[in-house]
Amino acid sequence: MKTVTIIAGGHKINSRLTGILQFAADFLRQKQVNVQVIQVHQLPSDALITADFMNQDIVEARQKVEQSDGVIVLSPVFQASYSGIIKTFLDLLPQKSLRNKNILPLMLGGTYAHLLVMDYALKPVLANLGATNILTGAYVTDNQITEQDNQTYLLDTDSETRITNQLEQLLKGLYKIQ
Numbered sequence: 001m002k003t004v005t006i007i008a009g010g011h012k013i014n015s016r017l018t019g020i021l022q023f024a025a026d027f028l029r030q031k032q033v034n035v036q037v038i039q040v041h042q043l044p045s046d047a048l049i050t051a052d053f054m055n056q057d058i059v060e061a062r063q064k065v066e067q068s069d070g071v072i073v074l075s076p077v078f079q080a081s082y083s084g085i086i087k088t089f090l091d092l093l094p095q096k097s098l099r100n101k102n103i104l105p106l107m108l109g110g111t112y113a114h115l116l117v118m119d120y121a122l123k124p125v126l127a128n129l130g131a132t133n134i135l136t137g138a139y140v141t142d143n144q145i146t147e148q149d150n151q152t153y154l155l156d157t158d159s160e161t162r163i164t165n166q167l168e169q170l171l172k173g174l175y176k177i178q
Contacts, residue, residue, distance in 0.1 A: 002174045003034040005068040009075040009086030011041050016145040017076050017108050019153025020163065024072060024106065027167050033174070036064045040089045048088045058092055065093060069174050070102040073122065077109035082122045090125055099130035102173035104166055105137035108145070115139050135169050138162045 006025060010017040025035045038061045040048070047055035065071060073090075075082040103126055105118050118137050126134055144159040155163070 001032060001034050002069040003036060003067065004028055004070040004072060004170070004174070005036045005038060005064045006072040006074055007038045007040060007065070007086065007089060009040050009073070009083040009089070011076075011083070011085060013039065014147075014151055015076075016142055016147070016153060017074060019145040019147070019155055020106055020108060020140060021074055022153060023155055023160065023163060024074075024167060027164065028171075031171055033171070036068070038064060038089070040085045043089070048085075048092070051092060053092060061089070062093060062097070066097050068101060070104065070170055071098060072104045072106055072170075073126065074106045075108070075122070077107055077114045077117055080114045080121075081117055082107065086122075087125070090129065093129055095128070096130035098126060099132065101131065101133070102170050103131045103134045104170045105134070106163065106166070107137065107139045108142065109139060110142050112139070112141060133173055135166055135173070138166045 006021055008021055028035050043057050043061060044055055047058050052058060073086065075086045105122050107118055118139060123134055140159040144156045146154045148154055
C-alpha cells in the first residue's frame with residue numbers, strides 16, 4: 001500500500017483549510033492509500049523555532065515524510081506567501097528528503113490575486129528539497145468552501161473538480177500509471 005503524508009500548515013484544526021485536508025484524505029483513503037497527517041502547528045513550537053532536529057516529535061514527523069511515497073503540502077496564503085508554519089517545518093527536512101516522491105501543493109487563499117504564490121514561492125523551496133515530480137497543484141479560495149454544522153466542510157464543484165484532478169495525477173505518479 002502506498003503512503004501519502006499531508007503536511008498541513010494552518011494555524012488551527014477547524015478552518016477551511018481542514019476542508020481541503022478532509023477532502024484529499026478521504027479521496028486517497030477510498031483509493032486504498034495510507035494517509036498520514038502532520039498538523040505542523042501541533043508540533044512543539046519551541047522545537048520548530050529553535051530547529052531542534054533531535055526533538056522526538058520533529059524526528060517522527062520527518063520520518064513520516066521520508067517514508068512516504070507522496071507528499072501533499074497544504075498551506076493557507078498569508079501576505080501573498082505560503083504560511084510561515086509550513087516554512088518552519090520544511091526548514092527541518094533534510095535537503096533531499098523529497099527526492100523520488102510525488103509532491104502535490106494545495107493552497108487556500110482569500111483571492112485569486114495570489115494564485116502564483118504556488119509557482120513562485122512554494123515550488124522553488126520544494127525543488128530545493130529534492131522534489132523533481134511536483135504536480136501543478138490546486139489553489140482554492142475561501143468562498144469555495146463552506147463550513148457545515150458538524151465541523152465538516154463542503155467544497156464547491158469547481159474546487160472539488162480541480163483538487164480531484166490533481167489527486168488523480170498524484171495517484172498516477174504513485175503507481176506509475178501513464
